Structures are given as structure tokens and as C-alpha cells.
Amino acid sequence: MSKFLKVLIAVSFIASPVMAGSLGLGRAATPDEVAAWNTDIRPDGMGLPVGSGSVADGEEIFAEKCAACHGDFGEAVGRWPVLAGGHGSLSDARPVKTVGSYWPYLSTVYDYVYRAMPFGNAASLTADETYAIVAYIMYVNDTVDDESFVLSNKNFLDIPQENVDGFFMDDRDKVEYPKFSQVACMTDCKATVEITKRAAVVDVTPEETAAAAAEAKMKVATAEAAEPEATPALDAELVAAGKKVFKKCKSCHKVGEGAKNGVGPQLNGILGRAAASQDGFKYSKAMKAEADAGLVWDEAKLRTFLKKPKAMIKKTKMSFNGLKKDKQIDGIIEYLKSVSQ
Amino acid sequence: MTHKPTRRGFLKAGVAAGAGLAAGQAAAGNDPLITETQEWRQSLGFGVDERPYGLPSEFQKHVKRRSVPWLTADPISSINFTPLHELDGIITPNGLCFERHHGGAAEYDPASHRLMINGMVDKELVFTMEDIMRFPRENHVYFLECAANTGMEWRGAQLNGCQFTHGMIHNVMYTGIPLRLLLEEAGVKADGKWLLAEGADASGMTRSIPMEKALDDCLVAFKMNGEALRPEQGYPLRLVVPGWEGNMWIKWLRRLEVGDQPWHHREETSKYTDLLADGKARRFTWVMDAKSVITNPSPQAPITHGPGPTVLTGVAWSGHGTIPQVDVTIDGGKNWHKARMSGPSLDKSMHRFYYEFDWDGSELLLQSRAHDSTGYVQPTKDELRAIRGTNSIYHNNAIQTWFVNKEGVAENVEIS
The missing domain is CATH 3.90.420.10 (Oxidoreductase, molybdopterin-binding domain)
Known part of the structure; x- marks a missing residue:
């Protein structure tokens, strides 16, 4: 037998049984690793950690971490999700689907808040904070009416959501498929045809008009004209590092060409800008008071603010805890300079 | 001129194309693109490593994903859309x-x-x-x-x-x-x-x-x-x-x-x-039912060449299997024609269809209707609304209608 054939047989002998069963790939997950990622909650309470939080605590946390997008009472800012109200509206022409009116299980609220909120700072809440936020969302939906109500892993399943029975399993196979599996008409299917609705009347399609492009060009030209002096060279590495850190900020603050105000004011040219001076943004009273007192965002002031926003301006509506590392702050400042050039 | 991305652009394009067509056909003289030596015929193009990860031609800049800013609160938790009207075949380029x-x-x-x-x-x-x-x-x-x-x-x-x-x-x-x-x-x-x-x-x-x-x-x-x-x-x-x-x-x-x-x-x-x-x-409405859409002509891709031979094309798909048949109408559903399927017919994959016709320059009401391998036929909007109402947001697989006017400009409409 040739060497080649021997090798071939040996290979197929080894290879085939291995492919059929377990490959022995991967390694055992440790209990700590599973615990770190396995945070999901089910309607039967599976996964709920030990903990508790009151409506009153929740109100405070919500005001600090959630209200910038969802409004103080879950009524929402702009197009962010409405969390409260809409009770009994599900069969209306314009239903309002909120946590109170639509979500079938409270476990979903806990799971989602703990998993994905606050937007831009996910996985930062403690179990107690999450219970408190969920309790507050129950409160603004009138599911509970006592501010001293405490939600915990022990009473979590006691109060059902009002729309718990509002869902049923997909039934298209019975209700739709037979109806939509008939022989289709091919000729002389109708005598007349009329246009009944037109998109042009609604006119909501985004346009990239020449006018908009010209306007954008004008803005660039103006900005260039306004800053004729040479700007100091930036540290490219620091700018790149800062751009990464800015991910923490960008859910609320926009920068760069055409940046608009969002949940927070746009930050082009923030260095050297007077506080609360961005047109069209609704600043907190606290921020306006600082502006009246002459606050200008120079590098030192910005540094202090970014370190711990609420330590500098107690009632700022910026719901951000601050940057722990000076290096992160260095980066952000360099990045903000770069986008303003 | 034929690729302007805006609706107002299309209107102009449609009209201008009519004029351009007349000029082109009436032109007794020579085409300078042929009779004169062009710059790219004479001087050298770019070398092999200039674009180490290849990019589309710079004349394809209008081919891009676009978003609808008013749809979502923020561009980070948001969506944009594949430019179906710029594509052909069945594969979507990754970018x-x-x-x-x-x-x-x-x-x-x-x-x-x-x-x-x-x-x-x-x-x-x-x-x-x-x-x-x-x-x-x-x-x-x-x-x-x-x-x-x-x-x-x-x-x-x-x-x-x-x-x-x-x-x-x-x-x-x-x-x-x-x-x-x-x-x-x-x-x-x-x-x-x-x-x-x-x-x-x-x-x-x-x-x-x-x-x-x-x-x-x-x-x-x-x-x-x-x-x-x-x-x-x-x-x-x-x-x-x-x-x-x-x-x-x-x-x-x-x-x-x-x-x-x-x-x-x-x-x-x-x-x-x-x-x-x-x-x-x-709840748990997982499967995507059979659906199709005419991608050309469509509002972003008007007919710019005037009457005569016209290619109508589109895509169809079903989460239940393959698409053996797509029907096309150009008169708002009075009469339907079997479209020509071209390209691989794969399970739970997009399919490509064509319908070539001689446009007489009159108004058109275009629709496509997919049949999938289970015998399911794509429903009309009204048939779906009769069962679902108008608040379900998801799983709208209804037949789409484009109105094409005499200039070739297309619009999203609904018909009786």
C-alpha cells in the first residue's frame, strides 16, 4: 500500500468519528462567569436578584438617570419612548403603548432597565436601583399609589400588569394563510381603478436638496472665515482616545458638521463658549444661573465639570456621573478641540 | 442626470430626459465622446494598490444607505435603508x-x-x-x-x-x-x-x-x-x-x-x-411572509428614456421557502402578467424578476404579486388591513403600487 493511501485511510478513520460526535471544543464556563452574564429575568421570576427599592428612591434615581429622555413622569422628551399612561387606549385609532398600558410582564421592565439602561451607560445600575426605578415606573402608571411602596424580589410577582392577557400566539396559519392561498386572477380582474392615496400629499420623504447642500457649504465657509488664526496642533493619539471616550457622551451630545442639539446641547466650539449659550437648547435653571454669574467653558472649568458634573453644578440636568480618569478627560478635551477646528 | 437622488431632482430629470432623448435621436452630427479623444483614453489610470480595499466608482456616490430622521429619537438607536432601486441580481453588497x-x-x-x-x-x-x-x-x-x-x-x-x-x-x-x-x-x-x-x-x-x-x-x-x-x-x-x-x-x-x-x-x-x-x-410572529416590490421603475428611479422598450424589475422573497412565480400588472391590477424569474432560486433567499414591455408613454399603475412555494399569494393592503387593522406596525407584506405619469416620474400611491 502506498504511503499516500495509508495516510488517507488513517485520516478518514480519525476524522469521521470525531465529526459525528462532540468535538471537545470550548471550555467549561466558571460559575462566576455564568453569574456575570446570566442576568436575564423571566415572568416566573427566574433570575430576580435579592434586593429592593422604593417608589421614593426610584423617583430620585429616575430624575437623575432617566428623565432626560423619558421625562420626569415617564411622559417622554421628543421621540424617546413614553413609559406611562395610555391606559385603555389599545383599541383606539392612535393607541399609546406604554409600560403600563401594553407591557404584559413586570419582569420585562426589570430585565430591560438593568440590561440596557440608562441609554449610553448600560449595565451600570445596581439591583436595588433597578427595583427602585421599576417601582417608580409602576407608580407613574398607577399600578401602585403609595410612595412608600417597596418593590423587592419577594413581592415582585404579586401585582400583575393590566395587559397580561392582551397577547395571543401567532395565528396567521389559521386566519390568513388559507385566505391568501387562493388562485389569483390574471385577466379582466376589475373594470375600473382609481388612485385613493398618494405619498406626495403626505410629503414626509427625506430630501437631499441642492439647497441643503449649499447651506451646509455656507456654514463651513463661515466657520472658516470666523477663525482665520492658526489653531495649535492637536495630539492625534489623544484625539483618537478622546473620540472613544466620547462614546459615553454621544447619545446626548452631537459634534461635527451639522451637529444639532439633542438631549444635550451640541458641542462644536464648546471650549471658550459661554455656559448655556447654545441657541435652541433648553438649559436647566442651575446652568442658566451659572451663565449669569459669568461661567465660560475654558479648559479648567470643563475639566472640573467632567470630573463630577453634579459636584460643580448640583442641579444640572446632565445625568452623567463623571469621568474617573484624568486621561479620559484629557482625551475628551482634545477631541472636542479637534471637532471644533 | 439619471441618478439624482431627490424627488424634485427626479421631476427635473424626467423632463430633462425627455428633451435629451429628442436631442439624442434627432442628432444628425457626430458624438464627440466618440470622435474626440477622451482624457481617460490618453492618460494613465490609477495603479493597483491605490485602493487596497476596493471602493465603488466615484460616480456611484448616490448609491448609499439612507435614513428617515423623523422615525427615531436618535441616530444611535436607529435604522437606515438599503437602496434597492440601485441594485440588481439577488446579492446585497455588504456596505x-x-x-x-x-x-x-x-x-x-x-x-x-x-x-x-x-x-x-x-x-x-x-x-x-x-x-x-x-x-x-x-x-x-x-x-x-x-x-x-x-x-x-x-x-x-x-x-x-x-x-x-x-x-x-x-x-x-x-x-x-x-x-x-x-x-x-x-x-x-x-x-x-x-x-x-x-x-x-x-x-x-x-x-x-x-x-x-x-x-x-x-x-x-x-x-x-x-x-x-x-x-x-x-x-x-x-x-x-x-x-x-x-x-x-x-x-x-x-x-x-x-x-x-x-x-x-x-x-x-x-x-x-x-x-x-x-x-x-x-406575539411570536416570527416568520416573514411572501412579499415583493418593483424596484425599477420606482419613485427614486423614474423612467428617463421616454416611450419604447422598458425594463421593469424587482425582488421577491418568502420566509416559507422559494418564489416560483411573480405576477406584474401595469394597469393597476386589471390584467396581470407572469414576470420572468432570473438568477438562483434559493430557499428563504431574495429572488429577482423582470418584465420587459413596450411603454406607450401613457400613465401606469405598477404592482407586483409574489407566489411562494407553499401556494401563498401576496395580499393587497386592504386584505391585510381587514384582518390586522392599521396599528400593528410589523409584518406589512402587502402589494405595493407605483403610479408612473406620462413623463416617467413615479409615485407611491394606493389604488381601489
Whole structure:
């Protein structure tokens, strides 16, 4: 037998049984690793950690971490999700689907808040904070009416959501498929045809008009004209590092060409800008008071603010805890300079 | 002139094209593009390494994903749309595949990626990307359609362009390993009837998937159209759930938990449930039913060449199988014609159809109607509304109508 054939047989002998069963790939997950990622909650309470939080605590946390997008009472800012109200509206022409009116299980609220909120700072809440936020969302939906109500892993399943029975399993196979599996008409299917609705009347399609492009060009030209002096060279590495850190900020603050105000004011040219001076943004009273007192965002002031926003301006509506590392702050400042050039 | 992206642009283009056509045909003289030596015929082009990762021609800049800013609160948790009217065949180029992410597109080193399997299994396991690359691979072409595709059209014709009405879809070839092999490696326990898939991004996206589907045809994919997944498509690893709504195709896939019941998480209760007129909602509406759309002509792609030979084309797909037949009408459904299917007909993949006709320059009402391999025929908007009402947001697979006027300009309309 040739060497080649021997090798071939040996290979197929080894290879085939291995492919059929377990490959022995991967390694055992440790209990700590599973615990770190396995945070999901089910309607039967599976996964709920030990903990508790009151409506009153929740109100405070919500005001600090959630209200910038969802409004103080879950009524929402702009197009962010409405969390409260809409009770009994599900069969209306314009239903309002909120946590109170639509979500079938409270476990979903806990799971989602703990998993994905606050937007831009996910996985930062403690179990107690999450219970408190969920309790507050129950409160603004009138599911509970006592501010001293405490939600915990022990009473979590006691109060059902009002729309718990509002869902049923997909039934298209019975209700739709037979109806939509008939022989289709091919000729002389109708005598007349009329246009009944037109998109042009609604006119909501985004346009990239020449006018908009010209306007954008004008803005660039103006900005260039306004800053004729040479700007100091930036540290490219620091700018790149800062751009990464800015991910923490960008859910609320926009920068760069055409940046608009969002949940927070746009930050082009923030260095050297007077506080609360961005047109069209609704600043907190606290921020306006600082502006009246002459606050200008120079590098030192910005540094202090970014370190711990609420330590500098107690009632700022910026719901951000601050940057722990000076290096992160260095980066952000360099990045903000770069986008303003 | 023929590729201006705006609607007003199209109006002008349509009119100008009419004039251009007359000039072109009437031209007795010579075409200087032929009789005069052009710059690119004389001087050298760019060298081999100038674009080491190739880019489209600079004359294709209008071919891009577009968003509808008013749809969402913020561009980070948002969506954009595939420019279907610029594409042909059945494969979507990776850079044009629509994006939908809920906490921005995470981008991190694949060496830092881990996939965990936990819950009701014999062995709770952790895999690196290197481990995953050692499993046997498969290649499949599948469409991925967002359940909200065409969701803005429930109440009436709203957005002018198939990119916006039907662009939450893409169709690529995935390379990955059968999910079944990973689950077998961990050993699913007898009561393990459900799977929770979870992403590693800032949204930590989760969906419950019945075990039957997980063991059937789902893939854990790392390549699309031969290259690594794009970051916005879940690089380095995503779930592929053939024929089922796009939200279930968890990107940045980091965990698979086996359980005995579904989790009812946010994306399968608050979202991706279909509210009917009586206030009750369907849940677990996973499969994407048969659907089609004419991509050319359409509002972003008017007829610019005037009367005469005209190519009508579009795409069709079904989460239940293949598309053996598409019918086309140019008179608003009085008479239908079998379109010509061209290109591979693959299970749960996009199909391409053509209908060539001699346009007489009169007004047209264009529709396409897909038949899938189960015998299901794509319904009209009114047929769907009769069952679903107008508040269900998701799973609008109704027949689309484009009105084409005498100048060749197309508009999104509804008809009787």
C-alpha cells in the first residue's frame, strides 16, 4: 500500500468519528462567569436578584438617570419612548403603548432597565436601583399609589400588569394563510381603478436638496472665515482616545458638521463658549444661573465639570456621573478641540 | 442626470430626459465622446494598490444607505435603508446592507469576543472565535428582513421610494456553523425547549427562539459574502435565523441560554408584537411572509428614456421557502402578467424578476404579486388591513403600487 493511501485511510478513520460526535471544543464556563452574564429575568421570576427599592428612591434615581429622555413622569422628551399612561387606549385609532398600558410582564421592565439602561451607560445600575426605578415606573402608571411602596424580589410577582392577557400566539396559519392561498386572477380582474392615496400629499420623504447642500457649504465657509488664526496642533493619539471616550457622551451630545442639539446641547466650539449659550437648547435653571454669574467653558472649568458634573453644578440636568480618569478627560478635551477646528 | 437622488431632482430629470432623448435621436452630427479623444483614453489610470480595499466608482456616490430622521429619537438607536432601486441580481453588497442597532454598532477586537452557552445543558461552555472557527462550516444565502419593513405604510402611502418603503432588507451569503453543532457540544437537556440569544453590544439585545428552529437551520455566522461581517452587522459573530424577522438575528452574539420557557423580553413584548384593531396583540410572529416590490421603475428611479422598450424589475422573497412565480400588472391590477424569474432560486433567499414591455408613454399603475412555494399569494393592503387593522406596525407584506405619469416620474400611491 502506498504511503499516500495509508495516510488517507488513517485520516478518514480519525476524522469521521470525531465529526459525528462532540468535538471537545470550548471550555467549561466558571460559575462566576455564568453569574456575570446570566442576568436575564423571566415572568416566573427566574433570575430576580435579592434586593429592593422604593417608589421614593426610584423617583430620585429616575430624575437623575432617566428623565432626560423619558421625562420626569415617564411622559417622554421628543421621540424617546413614553413609559406611562395610555391606559385603555389599545383599541383606539392612535393607541399609546406604554409600560403600563401594553407591557404584559413586570419582569420585562426589570430585565430591560438593568440590561440596557440608562441609554449610553448600560449595565451600570445596581439591583436595588433597578427595583427602585421599576417601582417608580409602576407608580407613574398607577399600578401602585403609595410612595412608600417597596418593590423587592419577594413581592415582585404579586401585582400583575393590566395587559397580561392582551397577547395571543401567532395565528396567521389559521386566519390568513388559507385566505391568501387562493388562485389569483390574471385577466379582466376589475373594470375600473382609481388612485385613493398618494405619498406626495403626505410629503414626509427625506430630501437631499441642492439647497441643503449649499447651506451646509455656507456654514463651513463661515466657520472658516470666523477663525482665520492658526489653531495649535492637536495630539492625534489623544484625539483618537478622546473620540472613544466620547462614546459615553454621544447619545446626548452631537459634534461635527451639522451637529444639532439633542438631549444635550451640541458641542462644536464648546471650549471658550459661554455656559448655556447654545441657541435652541433648553438649559436647566442651575446652568442658566451659572451663565449669569459669568461661567465660560475654558479648559479648567470643563475639566472640573467632567470630573463630577453634579459636584460643580448640583442641579444640572446632565445625568452623567463623571469621568474617573484624568486621561479620559484629557482625551475628551482634545477631541472636542479637534471637532471644533 | 439619471441618478439624482431627490424627488424634485427626479421631476427635473424626467423632463430633462425627455428633451435629451429628442436631442439624442434627432442628432444628425457626430458624438464627440466618440470622435474626440477622451482624457481617460490618453492618460494613465490609477495603479493597483491605490485602493487596497476596493471602493465603488466615484460616480456611484448616490448609491448609499439612507435614513428617515423623523422615525427615531436618535441616530444611535436607529435604522437606515438599503437602496434597492440601485441594485440588481439577488446579492446585497455588504456596505449597502441596511443597519438597525439599538445601542450603536459595537466595534471591538474579535480576540476579545466570547460565546457562552449556559442554562439547561449538560456542560456550560465558553468559546473563543478561534474555537468557533474549528467547527464544520456551511454556506447559505438568506434574506434578512426587519419585521418593521413597510411598517410606515399601514395607514396609507407615505414614503416615496422603495428604499424607504421596502429597504429594511438585505440578502447575502453567510458562512457559519450550524447552531445545532454548538448546542450538541453543550448537550441540551430534555426540557430545554427554548433558547435565549444575547448580544454583547450596549443594548444587550435578547430574543427567545424555540429549540426546534434553533436545531433546524439556524447558523452562527462570521462571514457575509465571503468577508468578515461588517461591524454594523454584528462583527465578529451573529445569529442567522432563516426566514424569520431580522430582530431575532442577534448581532455581537455572546450568549445562548437554554431554558424550558420563553423569556418575554422587551423585543418580544413591547416591540415585535402585532397590535390588532380590537386591542389584542399577536406575539411570536416570527416568520416573514411572501412579499415583493418593483424596484425599477420606482419613485427614486423614474423612467428617463421616454416611450419604447422598458425594463421593469424587482425582488421577491418568502420566509416559507422559494418564489416560483411573480405576477406584474401595469394597469393597476386589471390584467396581470407572469414576470420572468432570473438568477438562483434559493430557499428563504431574495429572488429577482423582470418584465420587459413596450411603454406607450401613457400613465401606469405598477404592482407586483409574489407566489411562494407553499401556494401563498401576496395580499393587497386592504386584505391585510381587514384582518390586522392599521396599528400593528410589523409584518406589512402587502402589494405595493407605483403610479408612473406620462413623463416617467413615479409615485407611491394606493389604488381601489
